[in-house]
Amino acid sequence: MIRALRYFIIIGLLAAVAVWLVDQPGAASLQWGGYRIDTSFGVLAVAVGALAVIAGFLYRIWLFIRRAPGAARSSWRGHRRGRGYQALTKGMVAVAAGDAGEAQRQARKADGLLSEPPLTMLLSAQAAQLSGDERAAERFFRAMTENRETEFLGLRGLLNQAMKRNDSDEAVALARRAYRLKPDSEWVSQSLFELQTRSGQWLDANVTVKEAARNRHLSNPDSRHRQAVLAFQMSLVAAENGDAAEALKQVKAALDLDGNFLPAALGLARHYAGAGKARKAGAMIERLWGREPHPAFVPLYWQVRGASTPLDRVKASEHLSGFNPGNAESDLAVARAALDADLWGQARKHLESAGGDKPSARICRMMADLEEAEHGDRAKAHGWLVRASRADPDPAWVCGSCGHTVENWSATCANCHEFDSFSWCTPPHVMRLEASGGGDEEVIAVPEADTSHAFIEHMSAEDDETNPAIVKPPLPAEG
Numbered sequence: 071m072i073r074a075l076r077y078f079i080i081i082g083l084l085a086a087v088a089v090w091l092v093d094q095p096g097a098a099s100l101q102w103g104g105y106r107i108d109t110s111f112g113v114l115a116v117a118v119g120a121l122a123v124i125a126g127f128l129y130r131i132w133l134f135i136r137r138a139p140g141a142a143r144s145s146w147r148g149h150r151r152g153r154g155y156q157a158l159t160k161g162m163v164a165v166a167a168g169d170a171g172e173a174q175r176q177a178r179k180a181d182g183l184l185s186e187p188p189l190t191m192l193l194s195a196q197a198a199q200l201s202g203d204e205r206a207a208e209r210f211f212r213a214m215t216e217n218r219e220t221e222f223l224g225l226r227g228l229l230n231q232a233m234k235r236n237d238s239d240e241a242v243a244l245a246r247r248a249y250r251l252k253p254d255s256e257w258v259s260q261s262l263f264e265l266q267t268r269s270g271q272w273l274d275a276n277v278t279v280k281e282a283a284r285n286r287h288l289s290n291p292d293s294r295h296r297q298a299v300l301a302f303q304m305s306l307v308a309a310e311n312g313d314a315a316e317a318l319k320q321v322k323a324a325l326d327l328d329g330n331f332l333p334a335a336l337g338l339a340r341h342y343a344g345a346g347k348a349r350k351a352g353a354m355i356e357r358l359w360g361r362e363p364h365p366a367f368v369p370l371y372w373q374v375r376g377a378s379t380p381l382d383r384v385k386a387s388e389h390l391s392g393f394n395p396g397n398a399e400s401d402l403a404v405a406r407a408a409l410d411a412d413l414w415g416q417a418r419k420h421l422e423s424a425g426g427d428k429p430s431a432r433i434c435r436m437m438a439d440l441e442e443a444e445h446g447d448r449a450k451a452h453g454w455l456v457r458a459s460r461a462d463p464d465p466a467w468v469c470g471s472c473g474h475t476v477e478n479w480s481a482t483c484a485n486c487h488e489f490d491s492f493s494w495c496t497p498p499h500v501m502r503l504e505a506s507g508g509g510d511e512e513v514i515a516v517p518e519a520d521t522s523h524a525f526i527e528h529m530s531a532e533d534d535e536t537n538p539a540i541v542k543p544p545l546p547a548e549g
């Protein structure tokens with residue numbers, strides 16, 4: 071509306087100017103060849119203006135004709151790029167849907183339409199992987215690492231491939247290269263750490279943890295705990311190599327970093343006991359017993375208290391149990407010594423107190439020993455041994471990731487390679503149940519706490535619904 075009004079005003083003004091010019095006095099005369107034109111100055115001015123407008127219009131037409139081929143070319147290119155991106159998108163969707171054939175077809179199409187190899191190479195690599203052609207995928211990933219923009223993506227692809235085929239040397243080298251490229255990437259930092267711990271590169275892993283904390287990928291307590299685990303693992307390696315001084319230094323460092331780290335506490339108590347520092351070791355065990363009574367402390371405590379006779383051991387155990395009265399491990403420490411000292415009544419009292427109405431396998435075995443030693447009652451002893459086979463297993467170092475159980479703690483699980491996965495608890499429970507209808511027995515493994523890890527070794531199909539796993543998870547480990 072405002073625009074139209076503006077045109078009207080301009081046209082009106084031009085008309086007024088033209089009329090005013092025509093009305094002006096003055097004459098102009100043009101002579102060209104055999105012609106002579108006499109006119110007023112106003113008419114000449116209007117004619118010159120009209121000629122200028124026509125010339126401008128003709129120039130615009132000429133420009134349009136001259137630019138036409140370029141415009142057509144660019145429109146064709148735009149159309150091609152659009153189709154290329156469409157193929158790329160379709161290819162990505164095919165990858166997500168797991169359609170290898172379609173993914174490869176779209177990858178080839180996108181590659182032909184787009185002159186941007188970095189974009190299409192990733193799709194080609196993924197399509198190749200999907201169709202099981204790891205070698206072709208590797209070629210694409212390698213090509214991607216040669217381009218600065220796609221180097222990281224290429225390295226990530228190669229790293230995943232190396233991890234899949236368990237080539238840890240190659241994987242560590244690739245992870246390091248990716249880490250140099252993007253040190254603040256949490257994925258790279260975590261992958262590098264996992265690879266380093268899997269291949270026993272404890273010192274390098276320690277550096278990675280510190281840098282991860284600096285980049286805020288790990289909280290301060292998590293970082294300190296991981297460093298404690300690594301330090302204690304290094305102390306175990308040093309002790310194995312006969313370097314006692316380094317072993318002591320690392321175990322102390324581990325406890326400085328995480329005072330609640332039980333394996334390191336046990337390690338230091340063992341060191342003090344071995345080095346004849348009886349008072350230091352004794353005080354440490356008493357303090358830890360109040361917090362985390364671990365059965366491995368008991369023989370150490372006997373040693374540092376100089377308890378050489380069975381009766382001395384009963385006294386030492388009673389003294390130790392005073393630091394955590396009522397705890398099952400305290401009762402078991404006394405029962406263990408009382409059994410050796412032939413103090414049947416005392417042993418029975420503490421075993422019953424430790425076991426309650428659901429004694430664990432360890433308590434059942436000790437009860438069997440007691441029945442046989444005190445009364446020579448083999449039938450009763452056998453009964454306790456049968457009960458032991460069905461009772462909750464003894465606490466042990468259990469991998470929280472795969473359920474693997476070991477006697478001695480280590481920084482990584484030998485079964486699933488998870489770092490810092492061991493905790494002292496009751497292991498997954500394997501027990502036999504009478505099948506409800508048939509005669510077959512079924513073996514059901516029940517995890518200690520997390521039922522998502524429950525696995526069924528054997529279960530007859532017809533009992534699947536009528537007899538679900540009616541096994542209650544065992545009680546959590548005490549201490």
Ligand SMILES: [Zn+2]
Pocket residue numbers: 469470471472473474483484485486487488491
């Ligand atoms: Zn494991």
